[in-house]
Amino acid sequence: MKIQGIEITKINDTLWEIPKYGGMLVPGRIYTSKNLLDSTLQNDEAIKQVVNVAHLPGIQKYSLAMPDIHWGYGFPIGGVAATDLDEGVISPGGVGYDINCGVRLARTSLEFNSIKKRISKLIENLFKNVPTGVGAHGAIRKLSAKEIKNILVNGSQWAVEQGFGSDEDIIYTEEQGKLKGADTGAVSNRAIERGMDQAGTLGSGNHFLEVDIVKEIYDKEKAGVFGLFKGQIVILIHTGSRGLGYQVCDDYLKVLVEAGNKYGFKLPDKQLACAPVKSEEGQNYLGAMQAAANFAWNNRQIIMHIAKKTLMQTLNISESELDFHLVYDVCHNIAKIEEHNINGEVKKVCVHRKGATRAFPPGNNQIPAKYSFTGQPVLIPGDMGRYSYVLAGTEKAMDETFGSSCHGAGRVKSRHKALKMGKGRNLVAELKKAGIEIQAKGYRTIAEEMSYAYKDVSDVVDVMDKAGISKKVAKLRPLGVIKG
Amino acid sequence: MKHYRTIDHTADIAFEITAGSLEELFETAAEVWLKSTAEIKSFSITTKKEIALESFSLENLLVSFISELNYLFLTKKWIALECEYLKINKHDNKYMLRAVLNGSDLQSVKVIPKEEIKAVTFHQMNIEKTGTGYRTKIIFDI
Numbered sequence: 001m002k003i004q005g006i007e008i009t010k011i012n013d014t015l016w017e018i019p020k021y022g023g024m025l026v027p028g029r030i031y032t033s034k035n036l037l038d039s040t041l042q043n044d045e046a047i048k049q050v051v052n053v054a055h056l057p058g059i060q061k062y063s064l065a066m067p068d069i070h071w072g073y074g075f076p077i078g079g080v081a082a083t084d085l086d087e088g089v090i091s092p093g094g095v096g097y098d099i100n101c102g103v104r105l106a107r108t109s110l111e112f113n114s115i116k117k118r119i120s121k122l123i124e125n126l127f128k129n130v131p132t133g134v135g136a137h138g139a140i141r142k143l144s145a146k147e148i149k150n151i152l153v154n155g156s157q158w159a160v161e162q163g164f165g166s167d168e169d170i171i172y173t174e175e176q177g178k179l180k181g182a183d184t185g186a187v188s189n190r191a192i193e194r195g196m197d198q199a200g201t202l203g204s205g206n207h208f209l210e211v212d213i214v215k216e217i218y219d220k221e222k223a224g225v226f227g228l229f230k231g232q233i234v235i236l237i238h239t240g241s242r243g244l245g246y247q248v249c250d251d252y253l254k255v256l257v258e259a260g261n262k263y264g265f266k267l268p269d270k271q272l273a274c275a276p277v278k279s280e281e282g283q284n285y286l287g288a289m290q291a292a293a294n295f296a297w298n299n300r301q302i303i304m305h306i307a308k309k310t311l312m313q314t315l316n317i318s319e320s321e322l323d324f325h326l327v328y329d330v331c332h333n334i335a336k337i338e339e340h341n342i343n344g345e346v347k348k349v350c351v352h353r354k355g356a357t358r359a360f361p362p363g364n365n366q367i368p369a370k371y372s373f374t375g376q377p378v379l380i381p382g383d384m385g386r387y388s389y390v391l392a393g394t395e396k397a398m399d400e401t402f403g404s405s406c407h408g409a410g411r412v413k414s415r416h417k418a419l420k421m422g423k424g425r426n427l428v429a430e431l432k433k434a435g436i437e438i439q440a441k442g443y444r445t446i447a448e449e450m451s452y453a454y455k456d457v458s459d460v461v462d463v464m465d466k467a468g469i470s471k472k473v474a475k476l477r478p479l480g481v482i483k484g
Numbered sequence: 485m486k487h488y489r490t491i492d493h494t495a496d497i498a499f500e501i502t503a504g505s506l507e508e509l510f511e512t513a514a515e516v517w518l519k520s521t522a523e524i525k526s527f528s529i530t531t532k533k534e535i536a537l538e539s540f541s542l543e544n545l546l547v548s549f550i551s552e553l554n555y556l557f558l559t560k561k562w563i564a565l566e567c568e569y570l571k572i573n574k575h576d577n578k579y580m581l582r583a584v585l586n587g588s589d590l591q592s593v594k595v596i597p598k599e600e601i602k603a604v605t606f607h608q609m610n611i612e613k614t615g616t617g618y619r620t621k622i623i624f625d626i
Contacts, residue, residue, distance in 0.1 A: 044494050071494040073607030073623060097603040097625050134521075134597035135558045194559050204600040205626050243558055246602045246625075250551055253606060254544055270543065270606035414492045415599075415626065444598060484600065 003037070003047050010034075014467040018047070018063075023268075024054035029062040031401075033463050036067055040412050040455055044071040046078075052268045053081050057276075058088020060342050060349055064401055066356050067463040068410030068455065072096070074271030077355035077411075080404045082340060083277065085348050089265070090282045091274035092256060092289070094352030095335050097249040099289055100296035101207075101240030102331035103357075103379040104173075105390065106304055107226075108311070109323035110233040112213045112479070115315060122211060122314045123437040123480035129310045130209055130303055131201040133441035133484035135243075139200025139302060140164075148192045148244075148295075149184045151199065155294035156301035156329075164200075164305035165326075171368050173329040174358060174376075177297035179336075183287025187244075188251050191288075195244030195295055200302030204441070204484030206408075206449060207239040208384060209307060212476040215387070222374045222392050222473045226327050234476060235307050236388055238381050240333065241296035248292040252285040277350050286335070293334060300329060327390075328368075328377040332357045332407035340402050351402045359393035359405035359470040367393070378470045382409045382457030384438065384449055384481045385431060389461045391470035405470040409457035415448045422447030437480040445483050485616065486512045497599065497624045498608075504617040506542070510549055510581070511567045513622055517550050518565070520624055521557060521601055525594035527565060529586045538580045542611040545572070545579045546620070550604040553585075558600070561590040599626050 001008055008030070009017045016037065018028035028050040032041070041047055046069050053075055054063035060082045069078035074093025083089055115122070131139050140162075143151075151158045156177030159165055170176050202209060214232040217223045228234070241248075256273035259281040265274065275281035308324045315322075335352045342349065359378045360367050367376040375393035382388045386409075397403050413421070427446050431438050440446050458475075465472045486508045491498040499516045503509035518524075535552055539545040556562045569584040602625040611620045 046494075073496070073605040073625065077495060097605075134600040135561070190555065190559075194555070205602075247555075250547075250603050254539075254547070257544060257606065258540060270609065273606070411495050414494055415497065416490060416492060442596070442598075 003041055006047050006051060014463050018051060024051060026054050026059050026062050028054050030065040030069060031463055031467055031469065032067045033459065036455065036459055036463065041069070046071045046076040049076040050079065052272060053079055055267055056081060056083060056089055056091060056272065056274060057265060058084035060084060066406035067460045068355065068406045068408050070410045072354065074269055075352065075354040078406060079354045080352065080356045080402055082349040082351045082402045085277050085337070085350060088277055088350060089274035090277045090286055090335055090350050091272055091352065092249045092252050092285060093271045093273060094354050095249065095289060096333040096354050097246045098240035098333055099245035099248060100293035100331040101333040102296060102300065102329060103381055104237045104300045104304060104329035105327040105377070105379050106235040107228060107325055107327050108233050111231045112233060115233060118315055119211060119480050120437050122311065123439050123482060125310050125314045126209060126307060127439035127482045129306050130482060132482055133204050136201040136203055136484060137197035139306060142197045143199060145192050148195050151298045152184045152187060152291035152294055153182050154178060156297040159298050159301035159305065164302045169301060169326045172326040173297055174331055177301065177329070179290035179293050181287055182291035182294050184291055186284040186288035187248060187291050191244050191247035191251065194247050195242065198242040198244065199299055200306065201242060201299070202239050202303060202484055203242055204445060207484060209303065209482045210236040210478045211480040212236050212388065212478050214474055215477040216475040218472040218474065225370065225374045226377055226390065226473060227325060228390065228474050235304070236381060236476065237300055237303050239299060239303065241292045242299060244295050245292040248288045252288060255281055256285065289335060293331065296331065297329065328379065330357050330379050338403070340398070353404055355407045356404045357407045358403055359397040360403050361393050361395040361398055378405050380406060380408060380457060380461055383451045383454040384478055385434060385436060385451035387457055388476040389457065389472060390474040390476065391461065391464065392473050393470055394468055396468040397470060401469055405464050406460050409454040409460055411453055412455050413453040418448045418450060418453040419444065421452055422450060436478050440483040449483060488512055488516050491621065493623060496626050498621060500619065500621050502614065502617065502619045506572045506618055507570050509611065509618045509620065510546060510572065511570055513546060513550055514553060514564065514567055516622065517553055517601070520599055522563065522598055523596040525596065527588055527593040529565060530588045530592050532568065533585045533587065535581070535583045535585060538578050540578055542579055543606060543609045545581055546609065546611065547604045547606060549581055554601050554604065563587050563590060563593055563595065602626065
């Protein structure tokens with residue numbers, strides 16, 4: 001079959017291939033279903049972007065896309081590509097502006113019945129305490145440039161040292177909340193300035209903080225290890241590196257557009273600007289990107305701590321009664337140097353995950369010891385009116401997708417269309433009727449982020465589960481949401 | 485003859501802009517940025533800012549210019565409401581932009597923020613000369 005003039009061949013019910021043509025160095029591979037392919041990919045540029053990514057120098061095996069694939073810039077959202085460290089490139093377009101945008105899930109000992117009458121108040125207080133919206137600031141005092149640099153090096157360890165959490169939180173954060181190659185010297189003063197009042201802020205767009213209930217358990221054993229049970233109250237947080245990360249991406253795109261000319265790269269999209277991984281430009285970007293990633297982990301750590309305190313205060317319960325613990329924190333916009341099996345040889349590659357979640361399997365030494373028999377928790381937020389999922393990483397992901405899975409539902413309607421669809425409706429009342437409390441800075445955000453703007457995350461997750469890339473463990477349902 | 489239209493984009497906000505001159509093209513890009521970022525209820529111009537930028541390409545220069553407006557808004561809490569002066573020159577293979585912006589501190593403007601524009605992207609941006617002026621697409625990452 002052809003989509004947007006591009007030939008696509010079915011490999012099996014969950015995998016489709018774009019054979020190599022033109023300047024593609026590898027084929028493209030899209031994890032999806034016939035239904036998702038027909039309903040969501042016919043009218044945008046995402047498939048073409050899978051083809052474009054296949055042009056990146058040094059790309060290994062395939063230009064990959066997860067089932068939540070949609071139109072991005074440079075890479076599609078939901079895109080994964082690994083490049084050779086010697087002959088390959090690193091591209092900010094393969095990471096995105098919101099460096100280390102990610103998700104963290106915290107569990108409590110609370111059950112729905114014990115707090116159902118307090119959820120409205122809880123959401124109101126969370127909205128008061130966690131800064132949201134355009135240019136959100138003020139969760140903690142404005143930090144100095146020196147303090148920001150400390151965060152850029154130490155990641156969420158900084159928050160823990162300031163009393164925003166515990167050492168246990170570090171264990172259950174991807175990379176222990178700190179990429180060790182962070183280079184503060186490669187981060188511009190403007191990026192640092194943009195971060196000074198944004199530590200502990202949610203931002204706007206699709207970022208959120210949710211109070212969820214564990215609605216369904218698919219794998220009791222793994223859920224038990226993750227500390228999840230049916231009816232349990234959990235907190236889900238989705239945000240990233242805020243203005244600091246956007247600025248790092250912006251700064252280096254300009255540098256790498258120029259570097260591309262210098263190295264003679266001819267790429268189909270300027271947004272795929274890149275430099276050899278080991279070049280000065282590539283190493284500077286890598287160092288700055290890792291610093292921004294550390295800022296994001298620190299951001300989510302502070303927000304989680306504010307949420308924990310708000311739960312205790314609103315429900316008037318002690319720390320031991322709440323029994324609040326981080327299940328895991330994953331990033332889904334990142335480039336990482338990782339070891340993977342490339343055509344029978346284990347070697348280090350630069351894995352770009354642009355809207356894709358790491359999904360490492362049981363036994364992998366990069367995941368917490370407690371999860372060594374389950375695989376890492378893979379956190380997949382859906383839209384605010386339906387579901388989110390917890391999955392577990394598998395060996396198949398290591399074999400086929402450089403240890404990566406999907407990252408969310410994936411948009412299908414533009415913000416403009418979504419706004420139109422929300423016109424004349426009382427969306428807050430609709431959500432309330434469905435048992436979901438919402439607090440947001442503006443009605444506009446609510447309209448743009450309603451369920452109708454997204455694919456059904458269940459369809460997306462089912463593809464990953466069926467393909468064996470990550471396996472379903474639990475389904476969460478929102479009870480209350482705060483948004484920017 | 486400046487003109488813009490919204491292009492449907494799944495995740496972000498996209499426009500196609502046409503204008504009679506490069507300067508008009510950049511001014512119109514500033515207009516669509518303002519339209520996307522905030523709804524202005526009432527304002528008075530209280531301050532001016534001068535901007536000087538240079539780049540090896542027009543696309544890079546346009547991204548830098550709109551990024552500057554976005555930075556002033558999000559970080560300096562100052563909103564550019566109109567371009568009083570804008571000139572683009574080419575010298576030694578570099579494009580140079582000089583602009584005077586009229587605007588206001590956010591405390592002095594009644595403004596409802598719309599979208600937090602994370603960044604101005606290069607995606608599909610190609611400033612091309614037409615029979616009557618210039619045209620480009622511009623996509624904001626939300």
